[in-house]
Amino acid sequence: MSPLRAATLLLTMSARQAGQTVPTGAVYGVVRDTAGVAVAGAQVRQLPSGTAVLTDSAGRYRLDGVPAGIVTVRAARIGFYPQQLVLEVLAGDSTRVDFRLRQSPLLVNSVIVTAAKRSQLLDQAVTSVALVSERQIAQRAVNTIDEAVDKAPGVQFIAGQVNVRGSSGFVEGLGSRVLLLVDGVPANQADRGGINWDLVPAGEVARVEVVKGAGSALYGSSAFGGVVNLVTRELREGWHGRVRATGGVFANPPHAAWGFRDYTGIQDGLDVAGSYGQGAVRAGLSAGARHSDGYRQQDRADHWQVTGKGEWRPEPATIVNLSGAWASDQYQVPEPWCESTQCADRGLAFQPFLINAANLGNRTRSDKGYFSTLVTRTPSERTAWMARASWVRTHFTDAYPQRRPPFSTSDYSIANRVGFEGRVVSRPDTLHVVTAGLEVTRSDNFSNVFSGAAGSTRTHTEGTYAAYAEAEQTVGRLQLTIGARGDFLAVDGGGITAFVSPRAGAVWSTAAGSWRASAGRAYRAPSLAERFVTTYALGFPVIPNPALRSEDGWSAEVGRTWAPRPWIRGEAALFFTQARQLIEPVFNDTTLVIQFQNVDRARLMGVDLSVTTTPLPPHLTTTLAYQLLDARDLTRDSVLLYRPRHLLTLSADFVWRDWGAGADFRFSSRFERPDPLFPGDRQFPGRVLDLRASWIAGPWAVHVKVANVFNYVYNLAPRVLEPVRTATLTLTFSY
Amino acid sequence: MTTMRTRVALLVVALGALACDDGLVPQPLCPPGFVGICGRVTFRGPVPDSTDVVYIVAYATFPASQSDLFTFQPQSPPSLHLDSAARATTQPYTLKLPAGTYHWVLAAWKKLGVLTPQDADSLLREAGFYRDPADTSQAGTVVVSGATTGVDFVVDFTNMHPVSFYFP
Numbered sequence: 037m038s039p040l041r042a043a044t045l046l047l048t049m050s051a052r053q054a055g056q057t058v059p060t061g062a063v064y065g066v067v068r069d070t071a072g073v074a075v076a077g078a079q080v081r082q083l084p085s086g087t088a089v090l091t092d093s094a095g096r097y098r099l100d101g102v103p104a105g106i107v108t109v110r111a112a113r114i115g116f117y118p119q120q121l122v123l124e125v126l127a128g129d130s131t132r133v134d135f136r137l138r139q140s141p142l143l144v145n146s147v148i149v150t151a152a153k154r155s156q157l158l159d160q161a162v163t164s165v166a167l168v169s170e171r172q173i174a175q176r177a178v179n180t181i182d183e184a185v186d187k188a189p190g191v192q193f194i195a196g197q198v199n200v201r202g203s204s205g206f207v208e209g210l211g212s213r214v215l216l217l218v219d220g221v222p223a224n225q226a227d228r229g230g231i232n233w234d235l236v237p238a239g240e241v242a243r244v245e246v247v248k249g250a251g252s253a254l255y256g257s258s259a260f261g262g263v264v265n266l267v268t269r270e271l272r273e274g275w276h277g278r279v280r281a282t283g284g285v286f287a288n289p290p291h292a293a294w295g296f297r298d299y300t301g302i303q304d305g306l307d308v309a310g311s312y313g314q315g316a317v318r319a320g321l322s323a324g325a326r327h328s329d330g331y332r333q334q335d336r337a338d339h340w341q342v343t344g345k346g347e348w349r350p351e352p353a354t355i356v357n358l359s360g361a362w363a364s365d366q367y368q369v370p371e372p373w374c375e376s377t378q379c380a381d382r383g384l385a386f387q388p389f390l391i392n393a394a395n396l397g398n399r400t401r402s403d404k405g406y407f408s409t410l411v412t413r414t415p416s417e418r419t420a421w422m423a424r425a426s427w428v429r430t431h432f433t434d435a436y437p438q439r440r441p442p443f444s445t446s447d448y449s450i451a452n453r454v455g456f457e458g459r460v461v462s463r464p465d466t467l468h469v470v471t472a473g474l475e476v477t478r479s480d481n482f483s484n485v486f487s488g489a490a491g492s493t494r495t496h497t498e499g500t501y502a503a504y505a506e507a508e509q510t511v512g513r514l515q516l517t518i519g520a521r522g523d524f525l526a527v528d529g530g531g532i533t534a535f536v537s538p539r540a541g542a543v544w545s546t547a548a549g550s551w552r553a554s555a556g557r558a559y560r561a562p563s564l565a566e567r568f569v570t571t572y573a574l575g576f577p578v579i580p581n582p583a584l585r586s587e588d589g590w591s592a593e594v595g596r597t598w599a600p601r602p603w604i605r606g607e608a609a610l611f612f613t614q615a616r617q618l619i620e621p622v623f624n625d626t627t628l629v630i631q632f633q634n635v636d637r638a639r640l641m642g643v644d645l646s647v648t649t650t651p652l653p654p655h656l657t658t659t660l661a662y663q664l665l666d667a668r669d670l671t672r673d674s675v676l677l678y679r680p681r682h683l684l685t686l687s688a689d690f691v692w693r694d695w696g697a698g699a700d701f702r703f704s705s706r707f708e709r710p711d712p713l714f715p716g717d718r719q720f721p722g723r724v725l726d727l728r729a730s731w732i733a734g735p736w737a738v739h740v741k742v743a744n745v746f747n748y749v750y751n752l753a754p755r756v757l758e759p760v761r762t763a764t765l766t767l768t769f770s771y
Numbered sequence: 772m773t774t775m776r777t778r779v780a781l782l783v784v785a786l787g788a789l790a791c792d793d794g795l796v797p798q799p800l801c802p803p804g805f806v807g808i809c810g811r812v813t814f815r816g817p818v819p820d821s822t823d824v825v826y827i828v829a830y831a832t833f834p835a836s837q838s839d840l841f842t843f844q845p846q847s848p849p850s851l852h853l854d855s856a857a858r859a860t861t862q863p864y865t866l867k868l869p870a871g872t873y874h875w876v877l878a879a880w881k882k883l884g885v886l887t888p889q890d891a892d893s894l895l896r897e898a899g900f901y902r903d904p905a906d907t908s909q910a911g912t913v914v915v916s917g918a919t920t921g922v923d924f925v926v927d928f929t930n931m932h933p934v935s936f937y938f939p
């Protein structure tokens with residue numbers, strides 16, 4: 037090129053450039069989801085083809101060089117509906133635009149943390165895991181988290197007692213065969229072994245992971261039938277707040293002959309949460325209260341709670357978490373219902389909304405709380421370790437004003453569980469992962485009802501010392517896992533009992549999902565309550581059994597995760613558990629006393645299926661979940677109590693712009709064997725339809741739910757009425 | 772060819788069919804049109820191993836002799852569910868009777884064995900009876916003109932009386 041021609045070209049280009057120069061400004065802001073959580077990695081672009089940037093970890097973005105005038109900016113990220121906003125950009129100025137993205141039902145493979153005590157993709161878990169997302173929790177407008185977990189595939193609550201694949205049945209909440217974790221910290225009651233579902237407010241839970249099948253190889257006792265992990269919200273940068281108000285009404289009995297009050301029962305609640313984060317330090321606090329008139333006679337309940345959470349990152353590889361919660365409940369006891377002659381029965385054989393007059397005045401105060409400290413350090417990509425200290429405390433007082441000597445008019449129990457855990461996750465290379473840890477737990481219980489001697493108050497203790505390890509190796513598309521946990525248990529400083537719970541599993545990845553298989557041993561140590569209970573039930577003394585042994589069994593599963601298209605995802609599993617020494621309350625016909633004993637051998641086997649589809653993406657999401665359960669009591673050669681053969685859940689959600697509508701239908705077949713204590717009682721199937729609607733715009737969210745639309749009146753546990761139709765309105769403001 | 776609308780309609784119908792169930796409904800202690808006695812017994816004490824059956828019977832007049840023992844009503848009396856007797860504290864019963872006045876409504880325990888009038892004293896026991904609310908040491912009188920409710924009493928297996936207790 038000649039110098040003259042080059043100079044001409046340069047001049048021409050400069051002239052064009054000068055002619056096209058337009059004044060510009062900047063657009064900046066934050067991208068959050070509807071819950072106010074920062075969305076990192078979202079793409080923000082000026083339309084139609086302008087500059088694009090990604091948001092940082094705090095959800096912040098900045099677009100420079102945006103032409104002045106009216107422009108359209110769009111924010112998008114996988115898993116959310118895109119949002120575009122029209123704004124005016126002033127030359128030389130900057131304009132703030134915040135986006136609030138709503139989660140879309142795109143079916144993506146989720147990251148879970150419970151199945152292997154470390155992060156992994158859902159498809160890589162060797163056992164079945166059901167997830168309850170933050171969106172599902174919000175849609176269901178629940179007061180306590182168990183109301184949301186209840187609709188998870190393979191999960192059923194029987195009068196408040198959780199069952200995963202028929203694990204627990206119903207034993208008045210005692211001796212749960214499901215372990216509750218709060219952010220990985222065990223939170224079952226130290227005395228009864230049961231679960232306080234109102235320990236953590238529903239609004240603080242970001243998601244729930246339900247690990248199905250025996251989890252003793254990593255979690256030890258209580259994880260006999262499954263593990264439920266409540267994962268709380270992350271703390272975010274900057275100031276954030278949330279106010280959640282609920283109100284609702286209970287339907288009156290559908291038959292005038294069952295009437296029990298001349299007003300409509302209500303429930304209401306208010307939760308306020310706030311958090312602040314800057315640099316290395318973040319903290320959050322929430323408080324709330326709610327009241328319920330209940331749907332039966334003597335069913336009022338009041339609840340107060342406070343939760344707190346803090347996070348400190350002294351350096352990028354180290355995180356220190358502190359969390360705690362305290363909740364207090366005072367409620368009347370509305371069970372069991374009144375049989376003829378036990379109240380003003382109006383000539384009826386039973387009055388399900390009334391209580392036996394002998395139990396009038398019964399009430400409970402239940403205080404509970406936990407505190408945990410967790411240090412997590414990731415010094416390299418190959419190694420991470422954590423150390424945890426936790427404390428769970430429960431204190432309940434049951435008042436029975438009509439009891440007469442020798443039985444106390446007040447049963448109480450104060451229980452503490454202090455736990456320590458250290459864990460290392462090592463990834464020596466991309467094909468191997470080793471998880472190993474030590475766990476020490478000490479429980480104590482001061483009580484007059486779990487004392488082991490009628491009429492006295494005593495303290496009992498239980499210590500558990502455990503070590504576990506699990507190794508995973510990847511060979512091509514095959515991932516093999518093998519591990520074991522050893523638990524050493526001592527009650528009241530006595531002899532040590534040892535249990536070893538091995539587990540082996542494999543996952544075979546395919547183009548459209550994965551196959552998995554696993555087998556492991558499970559055990560559950562009897563709770564202090566089951567060993568030492570001394571009380572009075574159904575008119576008979578309940579006596580202690582310090583010689584109770586642990587339950588144990590073997591559990592196996594073969595499963596398939598299947599996602600051939602982005603709009604469909606399926607889970608299927610064949611499961612099998614053979615258990616022995618199951619602990620159950622036994623009535624002695626001769627001595628007329630009730631005692632917990634190791635009596636049963638049982639076998640639970642079945643099929644667990646769930647399919648989620650988005651047939652009209654992105655508007656409609658449907659879920660079908662079905663569980664076929666064959667639960668046999670091998671000791672009596674009969675059906676195991678309180679296990680439905682069929683459990684069906686259908687859900688559908690339709691979203692259009694800011695509006696949403698949905699439905700959940702749950703069917704559980706009638707129990708095939710009545711409780712021998714109540715042989716004449718009819719068994720009912722569970723058939724409950726819930727409808728819901730929502731409107732979400734900016735920081736505001738309104739959810740309306742009508743649970744049990746048809747006001748189907750039934751019971752699952754003996755003479756304990758399940759909830760009637762309840763309409764609930766929830767208003768949430770998030771900042 | 773089914774349309775999406777048809778499928779949705781079918782789904783709604785199916786859900787409705789599954790969702791609609793009577794569930795618990797008010798259950799009169801006495802069935803409609805029933806003539807007789809409805810009540811509940813409350814059990815006390817362990818059921819003896821030698822128990823054959825426990826009947827509920829009524830007498831229009833208090834028997835005056837052993838020979839009157841077999842004048843009870845109804846001729847085929849209902850029996851109590853013994854598998855639940857020891858565990859359940861109460862149990863409802865219905866006793867179909869002709870309209871009239873009855874002076875002794877009781878639970879009659881029968882021991883295992885073949886009952887004959889000669890063996891009545893060894894095989895039969897009075898295990899409890901409806902008592903006069905004004906004087907609980909005496910049997911209560913029950914007037915039946917339709918469904919008579921509230922005839923409740925205790926069956927005490929630890930305090931049963933043979934025939935000879937009443938007719939020595």
